[in-house]
Amino acid sequence: MSAERWLRGALLLLPDGLRPRYREEWLGSLRDAEELDVPRAAIVRGAYRTALGTPRTPAAFALAPAELGLRRLRWAAAWFAAALVLMNGGWLIPGELLPAPLASVLSTGLAALALAAAAFGALSATIGLRTLLPVRRAWLGWLLAAGIALAGAAVVLVLLGVFALGFGLLLGFVAGLGVTVIAVAWPIARDPALRRTVPGIPARLGVRRSALLAAATLLAALVVAVLHLVVWNPMAKVPGLELREIYAELAARGEFPAVGVGFALVWAASWAPLVLVLLAVATFGNRGPLRNLDERRVARTALAGLAALGFGVFVAGFSLGMSLADAFMTSGGDAAVSGPVLTAAATVAGVAACLRIIPHTTAPVEAAAG
Template sequence: MNVDLVLRAVSRTMPAASRSRHLEQWRADVAGASGVGMRPGDVVRGAIAVALTADRDAPALTGEPRGAAPRRLSRRGIALIAAIVAVLVSQWLTGDAGSSGSGIPSALELVLAAAHSVLGVLAFIGALVAVALFAGAAALSRSVAARIAFVVTAAGVAVLTFGWGSAISAEIAAAVVGLTLAGAAVGLAAAWRAMPLVLERRSAPLRRRRPIALAGLAAVAALLGLGAVDTLVWNPLAKVPGWGLDAIYAAMIERDRFEPAVAVAFVAVWAGVWLAVAIAVTAVALGPRGAWLTPRRLGILYLAVIGAALFLRLFSGFGIGMSIADSFAATGGQVSAASLIFDVVGPVSVAVALLLFGWAPAGRVAPYARAGAA
C-alpha cells in the first residue's frame, strides 16, 4: 500500500485551509512511527478517523468564522439550481424555434443539437452536485431548523431530478417544487441568521480590471450589433425563404401596414440601452473608484447584461416578427441561425453569472482568531 498516496487522498477530504497542515502532520507521524512501536497503517487509520470525526465547521479547520461553511454551501446550491432553471426554462421556451426555419446549415444544426444535449447532461450533473451541497449544508448546520430545511431541499431536488423524465403528475411535481423552495428559504434564513453577514472588502488593481472591462464591452457591443442585424435582416430572410429583403419589407408594408422606421427605432432603443449599461460598467471599472469591481464581479455584470439583452431582444423584434407572421403566414418566432445561437448564448451567460455569484471567494479569519474560536 502506498501510504503517502492514501494520506494525500484523505487530506483532500479535509477543509481546504487545513489540508496541507494535516498532511504534513501525518507524514511526520509515518516517519516517526517505527520509533514508538507503530506501523504506517496505524497512522493511516488514525488519519481516516480524524477525517470522519472532524468538526468541519470549526474555524481552526476552515479558516472561516463558524457558520460560514453551511451558508457558503447553501449559497452555492441555490446559485446552481438557479442556473439550471435558467437553462431549462430557456430550452423549453425555444425548444421548437428551429422547426419552421428556412433550413440552417446542417453542420450548425448538429452543433446546436450537441450543445443542447451537453447542457442537458450538465444540468443533470449540476442537480446532483446541488443535492450534495444542500446535504453538506445540513450536516454542518448547528441549527435544527436549518438541518431539517436543507434535508428537505436536498430531497426535493433529488426527486425532481430523477422524476423529470418519468410519469410524475403535475400535482406531485408542484408539491415537491413548493416544498423544495420552502426548505431552501427556511434553511437560508436559519443559516444566515445564525451568523451576522459581514461583507469582506475585496478590490483589484487596474491592470486586472482593464482586460476584463474592455473584453466585456467588446463582447456586449458585438452581440448587440449582430442582434440588431439579425432582427432586421437575417431573421426576415430566414422566415421567408426565396424572397429578397426589399421584397419582404414591401410586402409587409402593403399587406400589414408595416412601418420599418418603427421597427428600426425599437431595435435601436434596445441596443442603445444595453450598450449604455455596458459603457457605464466599463467606465466605473476603469475609473479611480472602480477597485471594488474585481474580475469576478465584472464577469457577473457583463454576463448578466448579455443574458438580459439577448432575452429582451425578443421584445424589440416583436413588431417585425408579428408583421412577418401576418403577411406571410410564417412563425412569429426568430428562426435564423444567429437567433438559434443566441438562444444558447443568452441562458448560458445568465447561468455562468449565477454560478460566479454563488461561488464567491471564501472569507478568511486571522490566525489568532482561529485559535481563539477553536
C-alpha cells in the same frame, strides 16, 4: 500535467481552513520525493484520497456553522440558477436552423445537464439546511432538511412556471440597466484577499484591459443581436424577398413592423449604459463612482451581461417575430444562424456567471496562501 498542478487540484477539494496546512505538507513531500524514494504519483494519489475523505465540518472550513450553512445555500442558489440557464438554452438554441435529430440531441443533452445542476442544487440546499437546523438527532435533521429543500424547490418551480413569460419579458427588457446598476452600486469586500479572480486571467490583464475587453465583447454581441433581429432573421424566415420587401409586406398586412423594430432598438439602447460604464473604467480606471468595478467585478459583469443580452434577444424580438409568423405563416423560432450562436454564448456565460457570481467561497486564509 506536472505533479504540482495536480496537487493544486487536490487543494481545491479541501475545506478552506485546511488548505494552508496541506499545501505546505504536500509540496514538501514532493520536494523530498526523490530523496525518500517515493514516486511523485503516489504523493498525488494520496493527496486526492485525503482531500476526498476529509470531513466537511464547520471547523475544517474555519467558519461558524451558520456561515457554512449559508455558504452552502448560496451554492444551492447557484446550481438552481445554472439549471434554469441550461433549460433556457436547450429551448432556444435549436431554433429552426438545426436539423430535427440534432436539435433533439442538443435539447435533450442540455436538459440532462439542467437536471444534474438541479440535483446538485437540491443536495447543496439539503446539506446547508442540515447545518443550520438545531436538531440533535441526525436522521430527523436530515429528513427535515431534505423536506424543506424539496418543498422550497417545488414552490420556486411553480412560481417560475406561472410567471415565467411575464417576468421574462419584463426583466429581459430592462436587464441591461439592471446589470449596470448592480455592477456599479453593489458593495464589495475591500480586503484584497477576498477579491481574487478565478482562474486569475482578469487580474493578470488588469482592470483597464479587462474593462476594455468586456466592453468590446458586449458591444460586439449587441451589434450582432440587433442585426439578427432586424435584418438577418427576417431574411432567413422569408427567403426570396429583399428586406425592404419583407417590411413592406408586413405593413401591408397591418403588422406595423416599426413597432417591432422600435422594441428591438429600445432594448439595445438599454445596454448602452453598461458599455459606456465599462469604457469609462477602461479609460479612467475604477475610481470615484466606479470604484467597485475591480477586475473581479468587471469579469463577472461581463459574464452576466453576455448571458442576459443573449437570452434577451428573445424578448427584444418577440413583437417582430410574432408579426413575421402571422404575416408569413412561419414559426417563432430563429431561422438565422446568429440566433443559436448568441443563445449558445449566453448559455455558456450564464452557467459561468451563476457558478462564480452567487457563491462566495474564497476565504482570506486561502487567498493569502495563494
